[in-house]
Amino acid sequence: MRRSSRGACATWRDPRREQAGCTIAEIWDPVPDARAGAALGRALRALRYNEESIVNLLGEDGPAAGLSDVAVFDRRLPDSPLGDAARLLLLQIAITRDDAVAALGDEGLDALLTTQIARADGDRIVPRGRVVPAEGLLMSFDGFAVGDDDPHGYVASYTPTASWLAALTPRRRFGRALDIGTGSGAQALLASRHSRHVVATDLNPRAVAFTSLNAALNGIDNVEVRLGSLFEPVAGETFDLITCNAPYVVSPEDRWQYRDASGFEADQLSQTVVTQAPRYLNDGGFACMLVSWLAESEESQDVRVERWLADNDCDSWVIGLSGADPLDHAAGWNEHLSDDPEDYGAALDRWTAYFEELGVGWITEGAVLMHRRSGDVHMIRTDSADEDELEYASDQVERVFEALALVAELDDPQELLGERLALAEDARIEQSVGEDGARVVLEAGTWPELEVDDETVDVLVELDGRATVGEAIDRARMPPRRSTLEDLQELLELGMLELRS
Template sequence: MTAVPDRAHPRPDLVLAQALAADLDAADFRSEPLRRLWGEEADDALARGLREPILRAIADRDDPLATLGRLWVLGMPQPHAAVEWAVPRVGVDGLEALGLAVADGADVRPLAVIRPQSFVDADGVGEWWIASDLDEIALGTSLPADHVLGVGGASRTLAELVIPTPVERALDLGTGCGIQALLVSRRAQHVVATDISARALAYAELNAQLNGVRNVELRLGSMFEPVAGEAFDLIVSNPPFVITPRVSGVPEYEYRDGGLVGDALVQQFLQTAPAHLTPGGVAQLLGNWESRDGEDGLERVRSWIGEELDAWVIQREQLSPLSYAELWIRDGGTLPRDSGFTPLLTAWLDDFAARGVTAIGFGYILVRRPSAPASVEGSAPLRRFETITQPVSNLGRALGAGLAAHDVLADGIPDRLVVASDVTEARHHMPGNDDPSVIELRQGGGFARTISVDSALAGFVGACDGELTVMQIVQALADIFEVPLTDLWADLEPRIRRLVEDGLLLPAE
């Protein structure tokens, strides 16, 4: 059989992909069996780019799981006979036909990696097999410009962010290897996945075939061009948001570089996406944005989002131009000891200086098209632009709950409230003082907020058991503190609303 060129596209084929999936299943080629095979310490070392611990741990193993681990996880050639034994249904000829490997003398050389990826969503726990291009560990060199990335930290972050609500039509813009499209397919009747890279779409199609997903449609093109005139209930995107100098000599990676100056790609997305949302539809993405001389990055993002839209933007971190440049130069495989590092660093810093960039923010963006005009709903659109740096969890549910709370508050504070089950109270006292100097409400999940409250608000929250109405509690507190009811309500009402918005207080069922 003719050898497949090293940079050939994968060639999806449903019958062969199903045969390969059956072989992977028979070998128990999944995350936990592999972790048990070579041990937790070796598995953790792989995440840091070290494969030697795994090789030592399975040096004396030649069973199918060990063979496939070396071939697909580490991207290493394996003996032809061992591979044939490990994948008897698809065979080496089938792997070549799929563009995933090539016979090379007595060995089979991988042209891609295939790695199990676990996930947890509202429907339970599952795992995909995800094929992508050979990475730096396997290549031993910097990445090609058309590299198709596997599942990285950004992919996992976006997956956790997506609100777990069933929808009819969803769009995954910039699908890459297809991981977001596969995840969204579990709660969407139909998913359109787009990418500017035909190579990426080939991987996305193959991955859908490997995992038995049939409701994903793939389209080639840039940004929203492939879906002109169409609208979706959900748009998700891990776009190529990395800010890269547009000058000669700086590599441009399709998976991370959008081809525009500065943060213009994120701006373009936010100004275009609303036209492709159905009423009530939500767009969620990751992004970078620049703070420039005298202009805060979050405020710049605010200016890109129409005032009629619900918007929730969360900045997770800010980097200096130097730190940002170093991060992404290293990501491309160039290290400080390499001769090309300093010219790249210079190009990055010159680019930031030309626009007066003082910091680069990273975070999460959610935009929702209201179901009806604000005047009809009785409430102004949600506008939250905040920085949250503490550890967070279950963000998709937290974001969904925040939107639901905003909608509930359109009709005023609910008549009865209860304290969320993950909320605790902490009181801090000065030595010898019976009255607390600080009272805090702490949220255990979601955004893990810590909110300082006074005695009145703490007393209100403590009485929210769903039995008494909000106004009954406020009246009792007015009597206790000997203040007019109207004055106490004017003070408490906006803070109670914020506790409802943040999920610390919930409407009683």
């Protein structure tokens, strides 16, 4: 179930400080002043305001602090410049001007006020938004969500879905990268580390402003931000990497621009992104996106997304991260209303009626990864992964698509006999004493696993990257069984085996 920080905004006072950022809804917009952003970034880096420091002060959950954590975390923080910076920018608590100067310096405080992320109120500095360290970056965005009082064009924090997409994106060197529906710009900034030039697009002017500001905060100068919907600002251009974590939640709502696919019926936003992305990819390019797709039932859950991926000149890997029937889906996305049974029930009825009208019995949310390449045959692979176990998968993704390109040319698993394979670095063979067979696990990426028999284990032990599959089978002193070759192909497609030249 998704965690939500939405709900009533608790307030309290003490002699030194008060939470002020979410007690009164303000109409404000971030100012993407490059000089101010750079100065604020320097001040925060000098203070060592980063993930490691926040974890040391607040524990592993510190950088992902939600509104419900504020009271406890406030009391855990020390009365120090770093502690006060965390109160102001992570927890959205007002602090005194003197404490702000001690934390940021005069130049840093002036920069913060210039960006409008905070404002001066007498001798207090009152936060409007937040600046949070994530993935080695400093990310600014709107303050804690408070429901209907959120500003129009609310820009969300670095969310779990953002981390999932970051984990599934290949991190090889690219020439040109594109992030559509960029939000706060997280994926664009991450891509800037391994891309010559990045374009980020968003229909929301506040998102465009936050992305520009975040580039300045991090001293990044190879990200170009364009205002517009999805691919419209890059018509006629092509890229080596495309990422997308646009609003993909299928719902009857349109109130939250960062969540709901406003202006698109059902899963049409996801369909648009998936079907249009290949035409903007260079040969050899990758597209990685988080989307939703609908089905009549759980048994047919991937039929629709596979139809989107047909005949697109790409190999595709679909990874389901969560799935639910309409009631569970509605309950998860309306959990912020659970303290009010009447409103919660009304929302559940409205959402389930919407899905019933659409004829939908199952909603899947997950990732679609594509690799464009030449060739007459292209592969579509579907898997599922536990979102809570997902880790950085760049190497696995590269292996999977290399495998799919090979398998597309095979007519029979017997053709693997001439290939040289080896277990991936993070792959493990787990055997239990007294039990037949074993389990092969990749302890990285999507953490896939596959049960294999003893004969396949004997062959896996012989695969050292130098011997061919046929030679490894001979060393294991067994005939080339079809079931073993099928297991090897499956391990290869899951990224647990790698091809060696």
